[in-house]
Amino acid sequence: xxxxxxxxxxxxxxxxxxxxxxxxxxxxxxxxxxxxxxxxxxxxxxxxxxxxxxxxxxxxxxxxxxxxxxxxxxxxxxxxxxxxxxxxxxxxxxxxxxxxxxxxxxxxxxxxxxxxxxxxxxxxxxxxxxxxxxxxxxxxxxxxxxxxxxxxxxxxxxxxxxxxxxxxxxxxxxxxxxxxxxxxxxxxxxxxxxxxxxxxxxxxxxxxxxxxxxxxxxxxxxxxxxxxxxxxxxxxxxxxxxxxxxxxxxxxxxxxxxxxxxxxxxxxxxxxxxxxxxxxxxxxxxxxxxxxxxxxxxxxxxxxxxxxxxxxxxxxxxxxxxxxxxxxxxxxx
Amino acid sequence: xxxxxxxxxxxxxxxxxxxxxxxxxxxxxxxxxxxxxxxxxxxxxxxxxxxxxxxxxxxxxxxxxxxxxxxxxxxxxxxxxxxxxxxxxxxxxxxxxxxxxxxxxxxxxxxxxxxxxxxxxxxxxxxxxxxxxxxxxxxxxxxxxxxxxxxxxxxxxxxxxxxxxxxxxxxxxxxxxxxxxxxxxxxxxxxxxxxxxxxxxxxxxxxxxxxxxxxxxxxxxxxxxxxxxxxxxxxxxxxxxxxxxxxxxxxxxxxxxxxxxxxxxxxxxxxxxxxxxxxxxxxxxxxxxxxxxxxxxxxxxxxxxxxxxxxxxxxxxxxxxxxxxxxxxxxxxxxxxxxxxxxxxxxxxxxxxxxxxxxxxxxxxxxxxxxxxxxxxxxxxxxxxxxxxxxxxxxxxxxxxxxxxxxxxxxxxxxxxxxxxxxxxxxxxxxxxxxxxxxxxxxxxxxxxxxxxxxxxxxxxxxxxxxxxxxxxx
Numbered sequence: 001x002x003x004x005x006x007x008x009x010x011x012x013x014x015x016x017x018x019x020x021x022x023x024x025x026x027x028x029x030x031x032x033x034x035x036x037x038x039x040x041x042x043x044x045x046x047x048x049x050x051x052x053x054x055x056x057x058x059x060x061x062x063x064x065x066x067x068x069x070x071x072x073x074x075x076x077x078x079x080x081x082x083x084x085x086x087x088x089x090x091x092x093x094x095x096x097x098x099x100x101x102x103x104x105x106x107x108x109x110x111x112x113x114x115x116x117x118x119x120x121x122x123x124x125x126x127x128x129x130x131x132x133x134x135x136x137x138x139x140x141x142x143x144x145x146x147x148x149x150x151x152x153x154x155x156x157x158x159x160x161x162x163x164x165x166x167x168x169x170x171x172x173x174x175x176x177x178x179x180x181x182x183x184x185x186x187x188x189x190x191x192x193x194x195x196x197x198x199x200x201x202x203x204x205x206x207x208x209x210x211x212x213x214x215x216x217x218x219x220x221x222x223x224x225x226x227x228x229x230x231x232x233x234x235x236x237x238x239x240x241x242x243x244x245x246x247x248x249x250x251x252x253x254x255x256x257x258x259x260x261x262x263x264x265x266x267x268x269x270x271x272x273x274x275x276x277x278x279x280x281x282x283x284x285x286x287x288x289x290x291x292x293x294x295x296x297x298x299x300x301x302x303x304x305x306x307x308x309x310x311x312x313x314x315x316x317x318x319x320x321x322x323x324x325x326x327x328x329x330x331x332x333x
Numbered sequence: 334x335x336x337x338x339x340x341x342x343x344x345x346x347x348x349x350x351x352x353x354x355x356x357x358x359x360x361x362x363x364x365x366x367x368x369x370x371x372x373x374x375x376x377x378x379x380x381x382x383x384x385x386x387x388x389x390x391x392x393x394x395x396x397x398x399x400x401x402x403x404x405x406x407x408x409x410x411x412x413x414x415x416x417x418x419x420x421x422x423x424x425x426x427x428x429x430x431x432x433x434x435x436x437x438x439x440x441x442x443x444x445x446x447x448x449x450x451x452x453x454x455x456x457x458x459x460x461x462x463x464x465x466x467x468x469x470x471x472x473x474x475x476x477x478x479x480x481x482x483x484x485x486x487x488x489x490x491x492x493x494x495x496x497x498x499x500x501x502x503x504x505x506x507x508x509x510x511x512x513x514x515x516x517x518x519x520x521x522x523x524x525x526x527x528x529x530x531x532x533x534x535x536x537x538x539x540x541x542x543x544x545x546x547x548x549x550x551x552x553x554x555x556x557x558x559x560x561x562x563x564x565x566x567x568x569x570x571x572x573x574x575x576x577x578x579x580x581x582x583x584x585x586x587x588x589x590x591x592x593x594x595x596x597x598x599x600x601x602x603x604x605x606x607x608x609x610x611x612x613x614x615x616x617x618x619x620x621x622x623x624x625x626x627x628x629x630x631x632x633x634x635x636x637x638x639x640x641x642x643x644x645x646x647x648x649x650x651x652x653x654x655x656x657x658x659x660x661x662x663x664x665x666x667x668x669x670x671x672x673x674x675x676x677x678x679x680x681x682x683x684x685x686x687x688x689x690x691x692x693x694x695x696x697x698x699x700x701x702x703x704x705x706x707x708x709x710x711x712x713x714x715x716x717x718x719x720x721x722x723x724x725x726x727x728x729x730x731x732x733x734x735x736x737x738x739x740x741x742x743x744x745x746x747x748x749x750x751x752x753x754x755x756x757x758x759x760x761x762x763x764x765x766x767x768x769x770x771x772x773x774x775x776x777x778x779x780x781x782x783x784x785x786x787x788x789x790x791x792x793x794x795x796x797x798x799x800x801x802x803x804x805x806x807x
Contacts, residue, residue, distance in 0.1 A: 002584050003595040098386070099560045102573035106385070113386045157597065257598050309597040 005103045006161045007310040012096035012104075012112075013165030019089035020142035021173040022076055025050045027135040028207035032200075033069060047072040053176045056084050070128050077131065078123045086138055090119055105152040108145065115141045160251040164305065167251070171244035172298050174208055178231050179291040181207075182224065201227055208239040228287060229279040241294065242274040248301075255309065263304035270297050342486050342745040343757055344409065355410045355805055358523060363407075363755075371750055374516045375406045381515070387508050387566055403798035404509060406516065409747045409760060409780040413807040416527075416776055419482065419490060419764070422673035423774065425664060427478050427766045430495060430651050432667035434474035438464045438647065448666055449659045454650060459704065461612065461647030463619060467636050469645055470543050471770055476643035477536070477607075478766040482674070484745040491677045491742065493761060495660065497652040498644060499609050502799075503765045504567035506779040507532060507574075509801040525806040527776035532765070533574035535773050540575075540605045542769030543641045551604035551641075554578045554594065556585070558610050558626045568609050582610070587630030592640045605641045612646050654703045654737050655681060677742060683734035691738040692729070695722050699789075700729065700738045713789060715741050744789055747800070749782055759783045761791050762802065776804035 029050045033043070047067035051057040056075065059082060064071045078087045094116040101109055122134065146166070153159050181204045201222040205211040210230055217234070218226050235242040249271045252264045282290045345356040352360050363371070382388075382401050411419075436443050437454050438461075444451050454460055479500030481493040510529050514521055537553070544551035557568035559581050572579035584594050585603065593600040608615065614624040619632040634640050650656060658679050661672040680687035680698075691698060700712040712725040729736050746757035764778030780800040781791035791797040 001597045002578050002580060003597055004581065004584050005578070006597045095560070098565075098569075100579075101386075101566075101569035102555075102579040106573075109386065110384055114384055117383070161597075255597065259597075259599070 001103075001157055001161075003310055005100045006157075008096040008100040009103065009158055009161040010165040010305075010310060012093050012100070013162040014169040015089040015093035015096065016112075016142055016145055017166045017169040018084065018173070019086045019093070020139055021170070022050075022054055022084070022086050022089070023135040023138035023142075024207045024209075025053050025177065026073060026076055027132065027139075028203045030073070030132055030135075031206070032203050043067070043069060049180055050076055052180045053173075054084055055176075056082060059083075073128065073131055077134065078126060087119065087123060090116055090138075103158055105148075107148050107152045111141070111145050111148050115145075157255050160254045161309075163247055163251040164255075167244040167247040168298060168302060168305075170239055171241050171248070172295065174231055174239050174241055174244065175291050175294050175298070177204065177207055178228065179288060179295075182228070182287055198222060205230075210237060210239065213237055225279060225283065228282065232282060233274060233277055233279060235275070242271075245271040245274050252305075257308070259308040260305070261308075263301060263308050266297065266301045266304055270294070270301070341743050341757070341759070342484060342489075344484070344745050344747045344760070346748075346757075355412045359408070359410065359520070362520060362523065371406055371755070375404075375750055378404050378406060378512050378516060381512055382508070385508070387504070402505060402793045403784060404505075404512065405749050405782055405784075405798050405800045406513070407748050407750055407755060408513065408520075408801045408803050409762075410803045410805060411777065412805055413527075416804040418673070420774065420776075422490075423480050423482075423764055423766055424772045425668065425670060425673050426480060426492065426495070426660060427475065427768060427772055429660065429663040429667050430478070430497060431473050431475055431768055433663045434497075434645070434648060434651050435469075435472040436667070437650065438467065438474075443663065443666055446666065448662050449656075453656065453659075457650045457653060457656070459647070459649030459653055461650070463632060463636065464645070464647040468638070470546060470641060471768075473543060473768045474645040474648050475651070476539055476543055476645070476768050478768070479763045480766060482762045482764070483677075483742055484760075484762075485743050486745075490674060492660070492674050493677060493742075494654065494657060495652045496763075497648040499611065500763070500765065501564040501567055501609070502763055502779045502781075502793075503532060504570040505799045506765070506775075506777070506802070507570075509779075509799055513801040524803065527804040527806055529775040529777055532775045533571060535767055535775065536571065536607075537575045537577075539767040539769035539773065540607055540641075540643055543643055544604045545638050545641055548604045552602060553605040553607065554580045554603050556580050556582070556606050556608040556610055558582075558614065562609075564609060571607070580606075582614075582624075582626045582628050585628045585631070587628060587634050590630070590634045590637045590639055592628065592631060592634050603640060605643065607643045612649065615642075615646070649704075654679075654701055655683075658737075677739045680738040682729060682736045682738065687738075688729075688733050692726060695726060697741060698738045699741050700725065700736055703735050703737060709794070711790075713741065716787065716789070741789070744783075747780070747782065749784070749798075749800070751784065751786075756786070758786070759789050759791065760800070777802035 029047060033046055044067045047069055048057065051060050051067060051072060054076060060067070060072065060075050063081070064075065075082050076085055079085045080087055080091075082088060094112050097104060097109055097112045122137075126134065149159070149162060153162075198221070201224070202211055205214050205222070205227065208231060214222065214227070214230055217230065220226075230237050230240065232241045234240050235246055237243055245267065249264075249267045252260060252267050344353065345360065346352060379401065382404060388401055433443065441454070443449050444454060475497040477500060479496035479502065481496065482490050483493050484490050506529060540553050541551060553575070554577055555568055555572040555575070557565060557579060559565070562568070569579055578594065580594055586593055586595070586600075588600070592603045592606070594603050610626055613620045614626040616627045616629060616632040617624045618629050620627070631640070632646065635642055635646065657676065658681065661676055664670055664672045680691050682688045682691055691700065695712070696714045696717075698714045700714070702710050712722065714722065717725070744759040744761065747760045748755045749758040751758065760780050760782045762778050762780050764774055767773045780802045781793070782798050782800055783789060783791045784796060784798050793799070
């Protein structure tokens, strides 16, 4: 596969996943802001969380100053000036898809293109009250895209690069949500077991679609330790770090190639750490420190993947391998 | 033929009462439609095209602006007999044009025979010195040709121009058919229409046959200038239909006179490039040094026979509007045959008498730049104001050799859905001709239609639309 094609597939998937995650984070912030039990205090306190999770706090402050419900929502959802807004993510995803139109199925392209056209229509007549519907719509489109992808694309390395983008982004996002929210929630430690606690932890779980899973697995009051265990170590929980790294590692094994050795080693190491990790050890290290480490590893994994597969090397140090030639012949015959 | 005729040949109606045979069944079907049905289908078609992203980029507007080429839901219909005649003429013409290109880049017999002037070929800016003596597989230069035809009477077709560089539009031919089948399945049940859907397979076969000598299983790619090019949709479409990679210049590099692409598994050699990048931008070492779309060293690899380019380099010299004049002579010279398709009578303004005649008759004529394309920079006398004609006259006088003139042709009309209902509009036809070891084409081609009343300019860049083109089986 062309390196440029792989690069565009990777980023297409990453941006769609990012749009979905931002919608989730905003959705939860909205729900929380409706709760009568405003234990987090001021509006600004509540609305800084989505800015911090998405890494948009600095850009927001420059433009708007203090965090307010309407401006934060607009900035993260629809602001074309924000390089991480849902709007920008879906725009870039479409540009990525357009650049590799011949490498994705027409159904995939139609979903992305129709999403983009609809987004432009919606964003022109958006009102604050309509945002919850909008977040649902973004999630639906992301689900639809994933479903269409799995249902139509050839299971070759195109799919592997798409998975790589999706699950690296998702792991990154789950780690960030956990870090930011946990930090806020732990300061309210004396409320453990209270109704407020139930709603606050509940909202964190809901933001990663893990609320029902939690009830099903633990059938008990929501405790910080279990929430962390669920979102970090449980591999049956689709948005946990462990589940994400399962997918990342298997995608890298499918892609293979001599250039990807370091990326595979790095992913394997992280995967093993999650596979054999214990939540007590995570807490002994300190959750924040643990997550910071994890995000650092994700960063360098991303860089390894870029170096191995996605960048174009103008020199000729990478002679054609017999395997590469063979597989191309299979394609053309 | 009366060039000034105001009575246009209508492809559907002989007069108000009589319908030509081939349109009878269609017209019968249309008569039974409830009012507004065609309009609704037309709106549905537009939605389909937009959702599928079948768009072309508009130059000079902000990046990413994309427009639809208007699609007309009324088909244009040919009988099998009409088509067979056209097909023979088109194949003959393309064969002669390829023979001409091979000749002028080798022995130049046609110049030696005094049929075409040395200066017409060798001093043409589109003549590519680099190609002199380079042998190409099958001696084919224009693998993909678009021959623009117009009709002025029942049996009178003219070739308006030959497009031998990077003719586009074939994706519209294919998508138009797909859309028609989706909108009007009942029409396809009641008519026996020759299919066109196998064009990508024919293109693939043609490209495979054009591989460098000794390469039996070539790696083929489509090369695009990028996603902001006006025809990007078509490039991506053809690559995916053929199942080959769509590359940009940045994906390719040359090592030891061979072309490779950067892949996730390292470098991979490429043997055939269906390039939709103009000659000038192919290789900054040979052509425009500022081109970032091309691949340094590509032409060197090409001239060494390690990679095939489709179309070949230097074909422009044969589709130049001043070379056009000589195509009937080429057919006689190379094939020893009588041309089956006629040229439009053409005045060359480099010739004194022609210039004089043309300047006196500007309001009746169409004047074009010799190397222009896309309907830009031309004068259509009958629809131009006095001031426009005067301004154009000054342009001609500053460099007469840069222009040719033709009579204003009475382009045939075809019923077309416009705001006021179904009304006649002028059309032309571009069949796509593939040359490998043999010459192939699918029945029909792309019909372009001038949507404003009376307009004769069908180019999409000038507000033209397209139609599905049917060739009925016998």
